[in-house]
Amino acid sequence: MSAALEIDGLTVSFPSGKGIVQAVRSLNLTVAAGSVFGFLGPNGAGKTTTIHVLLGFQSPTSGSARVFGRTVSDTMARDRIGFLAENPDTYGFLTGRELLGFTGRLFRMEKGLISRRAGELFASLGLSSAADRRIASYSRGMKQRLCMAQSLINDPDLLILDEPTGGLDPIGRREVRRIITERRSAGKTVFFSSHELSEVELVSDRIGVLVAGRLVAEGTVDEVVGPAGNLERRFVQLVEEESGKGGAA
Numbered sequence: 589m590s591a592a593l594e595i596d597g598l599t600v601s602f603p604s605g606k607g608i609v610q611a612v613r614s615l616n617l618t619v620a621a622g623s624v625f626g627f628l629g630p631n632g633a634g635k636t637t638t639i640h641v642l643l644g645f646q647s648p649t650s651g652s653a654r655v656f657g658r659t660v661s662d663t664m665a666r667d668r669i670g671f672l673a674e675n676p677d678t679y680g681f682l683t684g685r686e687l688l689g690f691t692g693r694l695f696r697m698e699k700g701l702i703s704r705r706a707g708e709l710f711a712s713l714g715l716s717s718a719a720d721r722r723i724a725s726y727s728r729g730m731k732q733r734l735c736m737a738q739s740l741i742n743d744p745d746l747l748i749l750d751e752p753t754g755g756l757d758p759i760g761r762r763e764v765r766r767i768i769t770e771r772r773s774a775g776k777t778v779f780f781s782s783h784e785l786s787e788v789e790l791v792s793d794r795i796g797v798l799v800a801g802r803l804v805a806e807g808t809v810d811e812v813v814g815p816a817g818n819l820e821r822r823f824v825q826l827v828e829e830e831s832g833k834g835g836a837a
């Protein structure tokens with residue numbers, strides 16, 4: 589198995605008042621290339637912090653992370669990544685097409701390829717009629733769709749999505765599911781966080797549950813659910829067990 593992602597003993601602490609918050613605690617995780625990994629956890633569990641380490645936005649306090657074998661502080665590692673932030677927002681004065689053009693150029697893509705790929709992405713995300721409007725005039729869900737298109741412009745080998753369905757209508761959610769499964773069919777890797785357990789179950793090869801910075805379960809959906817019978821019940825159990833240990837941040 590070749591790994592798209594390897595996280596080794598990752599700990600991230602933030603100063604907080606007189607003390608510190610341990611957002612991520614000794615996290616070990618490997619995600620196989622060509623698979624879909626669903627990253628679950630309650631609010632404040634450390635999902636976004638972990639994602640920011642993978643993108644090189646946040647330095648580890650200790651431990652390390654690698655993307656396709658390259659340490660995440662190596663900017664070349666980012667060439668193969670597409671990223672959708674939680675609550676994405678972007679330059680309102682650009683049109684959607686201009687944003688994708690600008691992003692494609694950052695990836696040193698050739699003009700014709702950017703324009704072809706942007707056209708395909710606008711069509712697949714239902715934005716063709718809005719492509720030449722200023723982003724400031726987009727609704728919240730339209731901005732989310734546009735930022736999803738932006739994350740895909742470079743046909744990334746690893747797509748990292750932080751709550752990709754937040755703010756989307758049911759059709760948008762289905763499109764996100766389709767995009768994730770299409771990525772896997774094309775041999776690409778997807779790592780995404782979500783609170784939508786039913787969607788996570790539908791698309792993930794493996795899932796991990798982070799509670800108060802600790803990975804408390806990892807495996808296939810069936811392995812994680814175990815005797816609890818369904819993912820929601822198991823999720824609540826895991827959160828309650830960890831909180832009972834006084835592990836909440």
Ligand SMILES: Nc1ncnc2c1ncn2[C@@H]1O[C@H](COP(=O)(O)OP(=O)(O)OP(=O)(O)O)[C@@H](O)[C@H]1O
Pocket residue numbers: 602603604609610611629630631632633634635636637638674837
């Ligand atoms: N820049 C920061 N400074 C201080 N504390 C931070 C910072 N970023 C995150 N934290 C803290 O780290 C913990 C983890 O936050 P994080 O945003 O990673 O959680 P999350 O799992 O993504 O939550 P959510 O589901 O709400 O998006 C929280 O206690 C948060 O307050």
Ligand SMILES: [Mg+2]
Pocket residue numbers: 635636637674750
């Ligand atoms: Mg988050």
